[in-house]
Amino acid sequence: MHEVQMDKMKKFGKTYVGYEYVQPILITIDPDLIKSVTITHFENFTDILNFKIEPKVTTLDTAGGTVWHVLRKNMSPTFSSGKLKGMMEPISEIANEMIEYLNQETPKNPDIDVKQLFQSFALETISQSAFGIKSDAFQNKESELLKHGREGFSSFVMHNFAESLLNLALNQFPGLLSYISLFPAAYYKLYDITANIMKQRLDQGIKKKDFLARLQELIEEIKENPNGEVGKNLTDEHITAQGAIFFLAGFETTANALATLCYNLAQHPEIQDKVREEINNVVDEFDGRIDYESVQSMKYLEACIQENLRMYPPATLHIRQCTKDTEIAPGLVIKKGMRVDFPIYTSHHNPEFFPEPETFNPDRFLPENEKTIKPLTFRPFGGGPRFCIGQRFALIEMKLAVAKLLTSYQINTSPKTKLEFDKGSPFLLSYPELVLRMNII
Numbered sequence: 001m002h003e004v005q006m007d008k009m010k011k012f013g014k015t016y017v018g019y020e021y022v023q024p025i026l027i028t029i030d031p032d033l034i035k036s037v038t039i040t041h042f043e044n045f046t047d048i049l050n051f052k053i054e055p056k057v058t059t060l061d062t063a064g065g066t067v068w069h070v071l072r073k074n075m076s077p078t079f080s081s082g083k084l085k086g087m088m089e090p091i092s093e094i095a096n097e098m099i100e101y102l103n104q105e106t107p108k109n110p111d112i113d114v115k116q117l118f119q120s121f122a123l124e125t126i127s128q129s130a131f132g133i134k135s136d137a138f139q140n141k142e143s144e145l146l147k148h149g150r151e152g153f154s155s156f157v158m159h160n161f162a163e164s165l166l167n168l169a170l171n172q173f174p175g176l177l178s179y180i181s182l183f184p185a186a187y188y189k190l191y192d193i194t195a196n197i198m199k200q201r202l203d204q205g206i207k208k209k210d211f212l213a214r215l216q217e218l219i220e221e222i223k224e225n226p227n228g229e230v231g232k233n234l235t236d237e238h239i240t241a242q243g244a245i246f247f248l249a250g251f252e253t254t255a256n257a258l259a260t261l262c263y264n265l266a267q268h269p270e271i272q273d274k275v276r277e278e279i280n281n282v283v284d285e286f287d288g289r290i291d292y293e294s295v296q297s298m299k300y301l302e303a304c305i306q307e308n309l310r311m312y313p314p315a316t317l318h319i320r321q322c323t324k325d326t327e328i329a330p331g332l333v334i335k336k337g338m339r340v341d342f343p344i345y346t347s348h349h350n351p352e353f354f355p356e357p358e359t360f361n362p363d364r365f366l367p368e369n370e371k372t373i374k375p376l377t378f379r380p381f382g383g384g385p386r387f388c389i390g391q392r393f394a395l396i397e398m399k400l401a402v403a404k405l406l407t408s409y410q411i412n413t414s415p416k417t418k419l420e421f422d423k424g425s426p427f428l429l430s431y432p433e434l435v436l437r438m439n440i441i
């Protein structure tokens with residue numbers, strides 16, 4: 001799909017009108033228009049869907065209006081610096097498990113499907129920090145959570161796709177909604193897992209400090225203060241639903257980005273050597289520690305991660321629905337009910353924003369050069385108040401994983417290395433596998 005968008009942008013320029021059946025959609029990578037919609041006039045563009053869904057599937061990414069506001073406000077503290085710092089110790093342990101797994105596998109066969117490797121890493125990370133449980137993803141490829149994660153994620157992709165296809169029908173016949181579920185079984189399974197763990201914790205008086213603990217606090221708040229902001233706008237079902245989306249949104253995106261980063265580093269051994277040298281120097285300065293503090297000093301590693309997110313953004317598009325007629329630029333009025341699309345891949349590959357866009361050049365993101373990047377042209381995590389809530393979590397998680405990996409392994413291409421993106425995915429730059437050769441240092 002990103003290829004289609006690239007062709008259209010070449011033909012029509014940075015802004016054009018596309019059609020979904022008979023409904024017009026404004027499609028733009030113009031940073032001024034993006035600012036106008038996602039920031040200046042955000043109150044008229046808070047929503048992602050333009051039809052109602054039941055509370056059990058109203059996750060932060062699908063919620064709209066007041067429900068979204070209240071959810072976002074109350075979920076944000078989970079990602080404060082203090083909370084993130086607390087989560088890093090288990091993540092560091094999981095990265096160690098990943099290295100142990102490689103130490104066990106690579107003597108048999110150094111060609112590793114890094115997509116699968118990082119899916120296990122990301123799954124274990126989310127399941128321990130969100131659900132407080134071990135999924136045993138490295139050793140157990142049949143892990144229940146891994147299965148629901150993969151199925152749920154393809155469904156998550158599908159529900160976005162289904163949303164586009166059913167949009168028109170649902171608009172005209174809202175009654176259809178009682179018959180159609182856009183959210184397949186895996187979603188409900190994750191809802192049940194969340195509900196069961198919360199119940200178990202309540203019954204056994206287990207106290208933790210993870211995402212689920214925050215959800216439990218909110219459910220308590222509804223009971224204690226039914227007329228407060230949370231009680232008036234949310235139900236227990238709304239809150240429980242958030243367990244699933246944190247799991248689904250954080251799993252595949254992070255795994256995809258980590259795998260393509262390793263691919264870029266394998267293609268550019270000189271960049272890989274440079275980033276390894278930085279990691280080793282910082283680790284020496286921090287008495288051998290790779291942790292929350294030390295990874296903050298790895299500026300070149302951060303630049304490599306950002307440059308990889310530019311070249312291969314896991315999400316290729318983000319969208320907003322207009323809820324009130326709004327003039328977003330002189331003479332350009334977006335009507336209520338119209339959707340505005342912001343292609344990410346197309347913006348990241350536009351030579352006007354990023355010269356020589358097909359070249360992997362982490363220097364673009366070094367602190368001294370970052371000012372040359374125009375705000376809202378680089379949007380791997382979206383933009384405005386509705387940007388990705390897991391951004392900081394994902395960045396630190398990726399830094400930790402890559403820092404640990406590069407101190408133990410040299411990443412090379414293998415004759416089996418091939419990066420081929422799935423065709424037709426409207427929102428994601430997904431690919432089935434990515435094999436790289438991992439040589440112990």
Ligand code: HEM
Binds near residue numbers: 060062319390393
């Ligand atoms: C490399 C990793 C990731 C990428 C590239 C990514 C990308 C995105 C993008 C493009 C959006 C749409 C933002 C917009 O509409 O402006 C989004 C939303 C979201 N992401 Fe992420 N994400 C990543 C990791 C995570 C993680 C780790 C979590 C959770 C732990 C997460 C949770 C969410 C949620 C809940 C939303 C909806 C936010 C809202 O509508 O308020 N993401 N993400």
